[in-house]
Amino acid sequence: MRGWMRSRTGWRWLALGAAWVACALPGEEPKPPADHVNWLGRATHKGVVTDADRAWWAFQPLARATPPAVRDEGWVRTPVDRFILAAMEARGVRPAPEAPARVLARRAALDVTGLPPSPEDVAAFERDPAADAWGRWVARLLASPAHGERWARHWLDVARFAESSGFEHDYDRPNAFHYRDFVIRAFNEDLPFDDFVRWQLAGDEHDAGNAMAMMATGFLGAGVFPTQITANEVERTRYDAMDDMLATTGTAFLGLTVGCARCHDHKFDPIPTRDYYRMLSTFTRTVRSEVDVDLDPEGDRRARAAHEAAGRPLAEALRRYEADVLPGKLDAWLASGGAARLPEPAWELMVPTGAQSKAGATLRPLGDGSFLAEGKNGDTDQYTFVARTTSREVRALRVEALAHPSMAKGGPGRADNGNIGLSRVRAWVRPASGGERKEVVFGGARATFEQNAGGLSVKSALDGERTTGWAVDPKFGEDHAAVFDLAEPVGFEGGTEWEVRLEFELNTRHNIGRPRLSLGREAGADPKAAVMPAAVASALAKARAGAALEAGERTALTAWWRVKDPGWTEAAARWEAHQKAAPKPSTTKVLACAEGYPAVRMHTQGGDFLEATHFLRRGSTEMKDGVATPGFLSVLLRGPEDRWAWRPPEGARHSGQRRSLAAWLTDVEAGAGQLAARVIVNRVWQQHFGTGLVATPNDFGTQGARPTHPALLDWLAAELVRGGWRLKPLHALILGSATYRQSSEADAAKREADPSNGLWSRWTPRRLEGEAIRDSMLAASGILDPAMYGRGTLDAGTRRRSVYLTVKRSQLVGDMVAFDAPEPLTSQARRPVTTVAPQALLLLNGPHVRAWAEALARRAGAPQAAGADVARRMYGLALGRAPTGREEAAALGYVSGRVSGSDDGPAGLRAWADVAQVIFGLNEFAYLE
């Protein structure tokens, strides 16, 4: 035995991370497989599923159950009650009496929405004699947006949802919250559950244009993933990641521990290793990706069309003004000698015929004489511009570094912080007619702004040092300009050929992102003065001389001059303002888990996925045994596998494999749909009653519990499917039952006959989850912030609902953890409910709880209002009832013991906050009764 154990240890060394014999019976000595040869040989091909395996209740088609007849017809409210009552009657057990109206109102409100009802609603419900009062109350709760917020939290446990990666760095997944929002929305909008399944597994393959469907795929990607993967670990890590997807899929939708079949055929359930790897291969190319999705494509299209239509008259007005009015205005200006009155332009645009980046950036002309540097962003770079000019007396070179939204902080540089680092400026000239090329000698330099007066000044761009130069931190997002005065004027008869070189070697990637060059006629020209294109300058010169302008010259002049005309600027401004107001597409980045999008990379010494998924013997990547192709669980096949095969259109980025899996999973006729329906119906029952009809909601296999009422489970599952898989009618069916409305009364005889309440012969009180307790405190205090959806927060003091607390794996919110919120590592079907001192410490000393208690005290009228009124109001808000005489006296006694006389100042408020805090601590506040 020992030797065998050792060898197993050896296997495990190879299998790494697998837990195969962990599936042994409790207390059972792990045994070697019965068939050694088979085991050590091609174990993966051994598993054969028999008819006996298929006979297990959970794999059977849904039974066509008829709600049974009962003796006490009067008790029955919905068909659910017939199943429950029939079983009770068979054992001679009577249902518990109906709970009081106020208890029921509170029970349903907390159960369905996670928030206590307002005292007014409780009172109204208590007074409502109508037969349908309960139905209306339930319908109202189910229609409340708070319903999705509460029930999403239940599902997020099942989906092991978190917003960070875990492992070494626990990097945030800043766009993972969309999955949470999807679940809330799905429950509120009553998305059919089969679509809920399909989208989570393959939203991208169903409808990549549908934002909800893409968000849903966050389900697959919610698991942990290492942030640092050594070459040795790449393969194993990928199998682990796929295992997480498959195991969670199996547990969440089918209540089957498929993951148990990773290293060997499942020890108890008919899941051969072969089925495991075939299902696993469904996810071969499925990876986490940040995908841009349009939240409202139809709305965007409509908004664009409407905007265009609204803009047409403005564009037309501008065009007409330019055609009909502007030429006359320009003529009048010219005729009045306007050109002659203009001062000489300070700067003439240099229009390069060539612009090159040494590092390989693309310098794209923007039309205003500037170039936008795009693409490759070298650690260092040199831009070279060549141009031919006609000016004779050039005395200054201006280098503008212009802002642009494409750069960090709007530039003007391409550095990570938007800065520039112009280490050197050089220029050469020669006559266009030919002749010697000479380097231009610069004298002084000035700039609109310089980072300092030393090594980052504009002058230091002339000192020949690579480590000094012009920089502009912290004035980002603005246009900057540097002027370099020439030592002697430059310009040749017949034109001058220029070469200007800008060097960026002073700091990493500090390359100017949008340069523009111009030439000045005067040394000392204002660096900020506007630039005048050469064509305009020559047209003006001609106009001054009284010569007629050619068409091209006139066009250039018009384009430059029109800004001086109020009529044109007004029409143009209107058009421009309209353009700026163009509706932005409502796209957002979503963390999807799909195929064909770039994967979110980690520090990995390998690829993001493997080209193929292999059968692995004993789970070891060292023992591959052929390539696995997608398939389903043999025990849940009542038809050929190709029945569910879905092939994507030619050229699609995805394989269709997950969509096929989802089709099988929701097929009640021939696939796994009957099991999926039973599993979700059971989860719904569990959340309403505290325990499922199957007490092991994540295990419907042979090791799980049997249903207490199999016929009821099947009947509910069939009802769900019949109703188009909608959950709200199912909730209403359960909530409407007399079973749900029972009180928790149980005399000795009942406790004897139904000790564990397996007959559902009464209500079992249970403590609420930390989220509901926290939300109840906020709601009772009247300070709950009802803002829905969007990015959450790690701040436990937030006044939003707890479902919006960010789930960061390394920083789980302590207040929730104290109340048994699970670690989001594997699917959790049921939270443990522990009672430990840290919960009490939180309620007694937590800074937020104290603030909320104070808010409740104020809301109840403390400290000014009469004590008895404050106590009654507090009880109403927090517990939905009035205090008993004894309770009221105790509260008043406490307050009068803490303050002298009637104190309506801070001491009085403190005392009443003490009382409010005590109420938050009461069992009654924290229990669903």
Add this chain to the structure above:
Amino acid sequence: MSRREVLRRAGNGAGLLGLATVLSDAGLIGGLARAAALDPMAPRPAHARPRARNVIWMFMNGGPSHVDTWDYKPELQRSHGKELAGFDKRTGFFTDSVGPLMRSPFAWARQGQSGTWVSDLFPHLSRHVDRMAFLHSCHTESNNHSPALFMINTGSTRMGFPCVGSWVTYGLGCEGRNLPSFMVMSDPLDRGLPKGHASNWGAGFLPGVYQGTWLRPKGEPIDNLRPPSGVDEAGRRAQLDLLAELGREHREASPVADELAARMESFELAHRMQSAAPEAFDLGREPEDVRRLYGLDQPHCRHVAGQCLMARRLVERGVRFVQIYSGGMENQRSWDGHEDIVGNHRGFARETDQPVAALIEDLARRGMLDETLVVWGGEFGRLPVSQKGSNPGRDHNPHAFTYWLAGGGVRGGVHHGATDELGHKAVQDKVSVNDLHATLLHLLGLDHERLVFRLNGRDFRLTDVAGDVVKAVVG
């Protein structure tokens, strides 16, 4: 018998900490889980006579080099500068910085009656080698910090399994009811948390009550220990009395009165914890000679000295399991000596040597060492070949590392297992992480094959499917 019935028959007399109203897979849980459901923190009998009651685990975070600390390799000294034939360059983390064999740059000498070789990194600990049992042949399953940390803390390289401290608390409960049972201290010098953060003391799928309580290195060590301003003792007492009074009618009418009574009792316990915890954390109550013994007066080690002294105070007050991390995240911030193994290891050894030695000495003087197991080690070892650089270091080595245990029923001066002559791989009497865990549990009186928890239809163990107790080190 249903769980609810168990609760009912157990009655209300114990005045215990609390009840688990729902445990995973209720009705199917084994005896231990059922006992834990009744009162998750109640002390529970071990499977066998325990040698140790408490554990203090000095976690040398980042992976200390065994060949520079406790595993003397004369052949390595002689082979300095030679290539290691057949070495797989993917063994460590930096596959393209693999250098030749590198001798230990530290001076070695034999210490104690046992003649144990120790490098000069540990002048203080050297005096206690006859109290230590050395496991020289440890090996693990990952060459990467985070999975290796999970492995040594939870028995699995994957994230999400319960830690040793959680399993132990689940198995044995807590003797000091006024303090958390499993406490963790991390680096107080702003060098970060071990990689994987809180997962290194998480309860995984065990109920959250069994997770380690991380003591914040700065500010209030535990959340919510201090009453809100303006609340004095008399006020709090009156408030708790009001709570009992206002809760009475409801509780007495309830079918789950026991459960509700336990919940009310938890408020009283919290109230006691509020004074017990600050008392335990107050090192000012220790006499000067004890403070000096630990090195609280020494700037280079006073932070670890404080943690070690606190660990003794906690254990004294019934805390079951304490883990202290030496060093922060990785590289120069922990024992992760990729560069400059001399500077790195000298620094962290100086921080820990005197305090850990003092801990052993102090426990022994108080007669507590017999029942307190002190554990020393990291998540893996380091390679005998150098990692190239201007000041060479050593890369990760999952194939060999040394742990030592002291006190708690361990045989002193014993050396179990061995690495090859260069210290590259464990070769003789190899000790897997499962074996190490099985041994720790054994010393605490727990049978690692019987300490199970069922989740989603599977029974889980700390040691998964393996683990042999290293009998040679058990006294």
